[in-house]
Amino acid sequence: xxxxxxxxxxxxxxxxxxxxxxxxxxxxxxxxxxxxxxxxxxxxxxxxxxxxxxxxxxxxxxxxxxxxxxxxxxxxxxxxxxxxxxxxxxxxxxxxxxxxxxxxxxxxxxxxxxxxxxxxxxxxxxxxxxxxxxxxxxxxxxxxxxxxxxxxxxxxxxxxxxxxxxxxxxxxxxxxxxxxxxxxxxxxxxxxxxxxxxxxxxxxxxxxxxxxxxxxxxxxxxxxxxxxxxxxxxxxxxxxxxxxxxxxxxxxxxxxxxxxxxxxxxxxxxxxxxxxxxxxxxxxxxxxxxxxxxxxxxxxxxxxxxxxxxxxxxxxxxxxxxxxxxxxxxxxxxxxxxxxxxxxxxxxxxxxxxxxxxxxxxxxxxxxxxxxxxxxxxxxxxxxxxxxxxxxxxxxxxxxxxxxxxxxxxxxxxxxxxxxxxxxxxxxxxxxxxxxxx
Amino acid sequence: xxxxxxxxxxxxxxxxxxxxxxxxxxxxxxxxxxxxxxxxxxxxxxxxxxxxxxxxxxxxxxxxxxxxxxxxxxxxxxxxxxxxxxxxxxxxxxxxxxxxxxxxxxxxxxxxxxxxxxxxxxxxxxxxxxxxxxxxxxxxxxxxxxxxxxxxxxxxxxxxxxxxxxxxxxxxxxxxxxxxxxxxxxxxxxxxxxxxxxxxxxxxxxxxxxxxxxxxxxxxxxxxxxxxxxxxxxxxxxxxxxxxxxxxxxxxxxxxxxxxxxxxxxxxxxxxxxxxxxxx
Numbered sequence: 001x002x003x004x005x006x007x008x009x010x011x012x013x014x015x016x017x018x019x020x021x022x023x024x025x026x027x028x029x030x031x032x033x034x035x036x037x038x039x040x041x042x043x044x045x046x047x048x049x050x051x052x053x054x055x056x057x058x059x060x061x062x063x064x065x066x067x068x069x070x071x072x073x074x075x076x077x078x079x080x081x082x083x084x085x086x087x088x089x090x091x092x093x094x095x096x097x098x099x100x101x102x103x104x105x106x107x108x109x110x111x112x113x114x115x116x117x118x119x120x121x122x123x124x125x126x127x128x129x130x131x132x133x134x135x136x137x138x139x140x141x142x143x144x145x146x147x148x149x150x151x152x153x154x155x156x157x158x159x160x161x162x163x164x165x166x167x168x169x170x171x172x173x174x175x176x177x178x179x180x181x182x183x184x185x186x187x188x189x190x191x192x193x194x195x196x197x198x199x200x201x202x203x204x205x206x207x208x209x210x211x212x213x214x215x216x217x218x219x220x221x222x223x224x225x226x227x228x229x230x231x232x233x234x235x236x237x238x239x240x241x242x243x244x245x246x247x248x249x250x251x252x253x254x255x256x257x258x259x260x261x262x263x264x265x266x267x268x269x270x271x272x273x274x275x276x277x278x279x280x281x282x283x284x285x286x287x288x289x290x291x292x293x294x295x296x297x298x299x300x301x302x303x304x305x306x307x308x309x310x311x312x313x314x315x316x317x318x319x320x321x322x323x324x325x326x327x328x329x330x331x332x333x334x335x336x337x338x339x340x341x342x343x344x345x346x347x348x349x350x351x352x353x354x355x356x357x358x359x360x361x362x363x364x365x366x367x368x369x370x371x372x373x374x375x376x377x378x379x380x381x382x383x384x385x386x387x388x389x390x391x392x393x394x395x396x397x398x399x400x401x402x403x404x405x406x407x408x409x410x411x412x413x414x415x416x417x418x419x420x421x422x423x424x425x426x427x428x429x430x431x432x433x434x435x436x437x438x
Numbered sequence: 439x440x441x442x443x444x445x446x447x448x449x450x451x452x453x454x455x456x457x458x459x460x461x462x463x464x465x466x467x468x469x470x471x472x473x474x475x476x477x478x479x480x481x482x483x484x485x486x487x488x489x490x491x492x493x494x495x496x497x498x499x500x501x502x503x504x505x506x507x508x509x510x511x512x513x514x515x516x517x518x519x520x521x522x523x524x525x526x527x528x529x530x531x532x533x534x535x536x537x538x539x540x541x542x543x544x545x546x547x548x549x550x551x552x553x554x555x556x557x558x559x560x561x562x563x564x565x566x567x568x569x570x571x572x573x574x575x576x577x578x579x580x581x582x583x584x585x586x587x588x589x590x591x592x593x594x595x596x597x598x599x600x601x602x603x604x605x606x607x608x609x610x611x612x613x614x615x616x617x618x619x620x621x622x623x624x625x626x627x628x629x630x631x632x633x634x635x636x637x638x639x640x641x642x643x644x645x646x647x648x649x650x651x652x653x654x655x656x657x658x659x660x661x662x663x664x665x666x667x668x669x670x671x672x673x674x675x676x677x678x679x680x681x682x683x684x685x686x687x688x689x690x691x692x693x694x695x696x697x698x699x700x701x702x703x704x705x706x707x708x709x710x711x712x713x714x715x716x717x718x
Contacts, residue, residue, distance in 0.1 A: 067677065109714065177600065177608060180580075204621070205603055209583045212571040220575075225652055228566040231664060248661060250565035251456065257657040269667050296580040296616075300609040303599065304718065310605035317716040338711070339718055371716050373707070392714060393692075394707055400696055410710050412703035413696040422704035427717060430708070 007044045018053065027054060089278040094164050097136035101127045102195035103163075104186065104214075106205050109370055109391075110145045112161050115201045115268040120162040122271035123199050125233065126243070127164075135196065136164035138284070140189060142174040142182060158281035162274035165284045173292065176299035183213050184293040190218060192286055196241070202229055202265035215263035226263040231270050233260065307341045312358065315341035318369040318390075320360055322383075323347040324376020324397060327417040331375065334420045337427055343367065345377045361386035376416045379404030396420070445485025446591055446614070447551035448476045451542065451569075452492050452507050452527070454500045455561040463499040465506035468557025470627035472620045473507055476555050477524075477628075479588050491545065493530040493538040496642065504529070509635030510628055526639045535654060536647035539569060543576040544645070550577075552614045553596065558583065558621040564653055570619045577617075582610055585618045587625075 014026045030041045039054040056066035101123045105116035112120075120137065127135035139158065145168070158166055167189065173181040189195070198218070200211035208228075215226030229248035236244040239259035247256045248267065307315070319335045320343035321328070335342045344354035346361060360367050362382035372390040377383060379395075379402055387393060387407075395408035396416045405411040412419055450473045455466030473490070480486045488511075492504055504527055511524035530541045546554065559567040574581035586601040589609070596616065600608045601623030612618075671682040695703055711717050 177610060204584060208567070212568055213575075213581075216568070216571050216575045225566070225568065228568070247566075249658070250563055251458065251559065251561040253456070253458070253461075253561075253661050254565070255659045255661045256564065257659070258652075258655070269664070272670075275672070296613045297582065298611040300597075300611055302602075302718070303607040303609050305605060305607055314604045316604045316606070317711075340716075371711065371714050392710065394710060396703070396707075400694065405694060406692070408692045408694075410706060411692055411694045412698065412707065413694065414698065414700055414703050418700035419703045419707075422700045423707055426701075426704055426708050430717075 005044050005046070012044070015051070027051060089160065090276060092164075092277045092279050094134050094136045094280075097127075097164070098130075098133035099127075099135040100138045100165070100193055100195035101135055101197045101199065102138045102140060102189065102193070103199045104140045104207065104210065106201050106203055106207050107141055107143070107145055108205060110143075111391075112157070113201075114273075115203055115207075117161050117273035118268055118270055119199055119201050119266055121273045122233065122266055123197070124162045124274055125271055126197050126199075129235065129242070137162055137279070138165040138167060138189075138193065138195060139163045139281075140167045140169065140186065142169050142185075144170060156278075156281075159279045160274070162277070162279055163281045164279045166281045167284050167286070169290075176301070177297065178295065178299065179210060179213055180293040180295045180297065182210055183217060185290045186210075186214050187217055188286055188288060188290045192288060196262070197260075198263040200263070200265050202267050208265060211263065211265040215261075215265075218263060224261050226265060227256075227258060227261050228265045230260075230264045230266040233271070304339075307335070307339050310341050312341060312343055312360070312365045312367055315343075315367065315369055317341065317371045317373075318343045318360070318367055319373045319375065320344060320377060321348050321354065321375050322377030323351075324378075324416050325353070327420075328353050330417055330420055330424075334424050337424045338373075340373065341369075343372075345380070345383050374404055374408070375420065377404050378402040379407060445483055445487065446479075446553060448479060448486060448488045448553045448555060449546065449551040450476045450488060450490050450507075451554065451556040452490055452504065453557065453560050453562070454492075454494065454503045463503040465503055465627075465630065466557055466561050467627070468559065468621055468624075470507065470510070471622075471624040472555040472557055473510055474625055474627040475585070475588060475620060476553075477511060478625070479553075479591070482588075483591060488524055489551065490524065490527040491530070491542065492527060493532055493541045493545075493645070495534045496529060496531050501640065504640065505635040505638060506630045508638035509630035509632060511634070524638075525634075526641045529640050529642045531642050531644045532647040533649075535650055537650040539572045539576070540648055541645045542569075543573055546573065547577060550615055552594075552616075553588075553591075554579075554615070554617040555585075556617065556619050558619045567619075570617050574617045577615075579615050579617050580612055581617045581619070582612055583619045583621075584623060585620045586623045588618075 011026050014020045014022050015030055017023060040048055040050050043049040056064050059065040103119055103123045105119065106113055107116065123137045127137050169185055174185070198214065201207035202211065211226065219226065227245050227247045230245045231248060232246035234244050235242060236259065241260050243260035244257060245260045245264060247258065248254070249256045317340045319338060319340035321331050322345035325331050325348065342354070342358055343360040344358045346359055346363065348354045349356055349359045359365065360383060362385045364386060366386050368389045370391045371394065372387050373394045375396045378397065378399065384403060384407055393408045395404045395411040396419050397405060397411065397413060398415065400413045452469045452473065453466045455464045457464050476488045480488055490507055494500065508524065508527055530545060532538065532541060556570045559565050570581055582598055582600060584601045585598055586607055587599040588596060589599055590597040594614045596612050596614055598610045598612055598618065600610055602608055671679055673679040673682060695706055
């Protein structure tokens with residue numbers, strides 16, 4: 001039955017006749033899938049027919065462009081190729097690792113930072129050096145974490161960073177500055193899992209402190225000093241662990257070449273982050289309970305810092321205003337209530353609404369904020385350069401087509417003054433509610 | 439008032455620094471900040487005593503650098519009219535290339551001060567920043583790094599302000615004796631006066647030196663410039679490579695709220711701010 005091809009000569013004729021009023025719809029039918037006109041279909045004799053007029057897409061200048069690389073078919077395929085790029089990662093499972101490489105990432109703001117990802121890349125180099133006997137990368141994570149979304153996606157983000165085993169310790173005791181509790185947990189990991197390498201980021205955020213404490217605790221009785229400021233690693237069969245490292249010393253003025261010790265603190269960009277493989281990130285847990293450490297250091301919590309006194313380049317949360325801001329009083333009030341450092345675009349500075357040292361962008365300050373709230377800024381390329389390294393950008397603007405909206409993770413189209421006022425009211429209400437509850 | 443209860447013993451560990459451009463010996467920046475903090479504490483708690491401690495070889499150049507610390511006390515002590523414990527510096531003399539940690543630990547254990555202030559990292563030698571941690575481990579004292587200020591000291595408990603990245607501060611309560619290390623977040627050190635620095639004395643105590651064997655085995659070289667990371671584009675086709683090189687960053691992933699009321703928009707923003715935890 002199915003071998004007999006039914007022909008509809010009339011429809012074929014319409015498909016050939018570009019001037020026929022039903023031409024487009026018939027072509028679409030013949031294509032069978034998608035909304036656009038079909039460019040290829042199986043002819044009645046089993047021969048592939050092509051419609052050269054349906055190939056390609058209309059470019060930005062109204063000229064038809066044909067892309068023969070095969071990557072793009074019409075205007076819809078962009079998402080599909082991106083999907084394909086993501087799926088090209090090779091899935092790696094290491095069921096019986098020969099050894100473990102323990103990594104303690106910083107998890108700034110609950111996410112793997114760039115430094116953490118570099119460090120995991122370094123850990124992968126150590127683990128995968130011998131393909132016959134691969135090691136597994138164990139990540140020890142304290143406190144709450146945010147993935148790139150909810151549910152399984154969290155584990156996926158860890159897996160894509162190169163983590164095979166994930167030990168998540170989410171006790172309240174590890175919150176804030178708790179080096180003694182964290183150290184107790186890490187020594188418990190050492191006792192039970194005995195990883196061959198310990199890698200920590202040499203960052204002032206916590207890795208540098210915790211790593212040095214851990215190194216001295218583990219190195220007790222043995223005469224082995226940890227390597228700090230490691231930025232290069234090479235194989236060396238004479239070294240005890242099979243690796244040599246290059247570390248920075250003496251206020252960045254000295255390179256120290258030495259065998260890699262068990263505990264190493266690595267600088268940012270010490271290795272390329274993992275981008276070709278996806279790992280299991282299988283959760284593990286400790287069999288023994290971690291002894292609660294008696295702490296002589298008590299964390300009394302963060303102190304409210306005057307956000308205006310924080311340097312713009314290192315502020316965590318910036319409220320930035322541009323040409324679209326009309327109510328500057330309201331803007332300053334909003335910055336005060338939100339506890340944000342104020343920034344400005346060049347126009348706002350040139351017009352005299354903000355001081356010159358508040359300017360964000362290529363000619364002003366390059367900021368590194370975690371959250372950048374841009375109010376009435378259209379997003380000139382110089383400004384967008386200045387906010388390249390910001391994690392989350394929120395835009396409030398009247399113009400839905402401006403470049404800032406394209407860059408933003410969340411964009412609200414509307415009058416900036418009203419939205420800021422509503423935001424301020426909500427924040428005040430939220431704080432008031434908390435105070436009542438407390 | 440009970441002055442005998444108020445004052446505390448502070449030991450500041452100082453090292454010979456290295457000027458980043460000329461390479462000459464100078465007072466180390468972080469250690470000088472530590473001493474500045476100790477002098478501030480002396481003003482805050484009258485009756486406190488600050489002592490300076492250095493372990494290392496004795497040399498002409500190093501001595502000049504160490505006298506730089508002694509020149510810092512002149513103005514403060516005179517103005518406050520308090521007893522200054524800063525006209526001498528204890529120098530634990532060791533041979534070149536020996537380990538400073540055992541000597542310092544022994545000296546501190548023999549006459550334990552209540553607070554030990556050090557810089558986070560040395561400007562010469564290994565400069566790994568391990569010394570305060572090693573001392574804390576040996577003496578069994580708590581350690582706080584990245585100190586910005588000492589707020590209060592009473593009844594053997596100190597309230598400290600720790601500097602976090604991004605200009606944030608955290609308040610900590612630490613039981614004394616403790617070791618604290620300061621870095622660039624601490625207040626800038628005052629100038630050093632030359633005359634008092636010349637007149638001050640170095641109290642030299644020779645101590646048994648343990649050679650630092652590990653450091654001798656390593657290869658030291660002037661720092662090479664680190665290679666800049668290249669933006670590597672892994673693309674299968676010429677088209678992808680061209681796009682990666684030429685294309686402007688396109689958003690696409692962002693959420694755009696159009697035609698919503700101001701309240702709805704503000705609510706969405708508030709949700710994001712709460713998720714990121716930037717509201718305090």
